[in-house]
Amino acid sequence: MELKKILFLFILVFPLTACTQTQPQSMKISPEVENQQSEIDRSKAEKAIREFMNVPDLKLEYISTSKNPSNFTVGKTTVIDDGAFKIDTPPEWKRPVYVFQQEEYINDRCEVYEYEVSVDSNQLVEVHIVYPEEIQNQAPTGDGPIKCDDYESLEVPLKSKAEIEASALTYLQRGVTDFDKIKDELIYTPSKKDPVNSPAANEWSWQDDEYAWPEGWSGENPRVRVIMSSGGKLISYYNNLSLFTN
DSSP states (O other), X not given: OHHHHHHHHHHHHHHHHHHTOOOOGGGSOOHHHHHHHHHHHHHHHHHHHHHHHTOTTOOEEEEEEXXXXXXXXXXXXXXXXXXXXXXXXXXXXXXXXXXXXXXXOOSTTOOEEEEEEETTTOOEEEEEEEOOHHHHTSOOXXXXXXXXXXXXXXXXSOOOHHHHHHHHHHHHHHHSTTGGGTGGGOEEEESSSSXXXXXXXXXXXXXXXXXXXXXXXXXXXXXXXXXXXXTSOEEEEEEOGGGGOO
């Protein structure tokens, strides 16, 4: 009789333990594999940057992974109490980006381009100019800011508006999917009244003004922008269109 009880308990317990087994160790993703995947993804991001800049051997340094692009954040307003509210970024609108810096200086001010690439879509979201850390940590010389005399200025020699526009449209064509659909709607905005004969910034931009955020939500509309120097060099690039794709 005792033997039958033992057999009965074994039969009852065994299926339960079988159903509650944890995932086999061999099926779990190890930190090493995750790191390898991250390196592969960052390598793809570097390729996207080189293709946009049209410099196959462009040397880049990985800086960090940011939760959102520098100039793109979506907020949802939630009322907490009478007259009090909070604004949070909903999880579905988090758009992490890889941040890279170009290793070589781009001008006589020792600045470099910084790039932000979407982790999810591998699309270049933003390019802007920054001082690299090694320059930020150096004290200015007696004659003023640190200079890199081996590099040219972004502003001179002056280029014609037609030359500057041609360069701007080339960048947009490389970075914007279906660029031809918005090309004729670009708005030109110079930083000076006479940008051709004096150093100035030249901006071409497009925005989807018909896009409407739900009530209680806030964020920038779909937008594309490129800013060029008077010397026809890239100052900044911004394209958030890929961030609106779930």
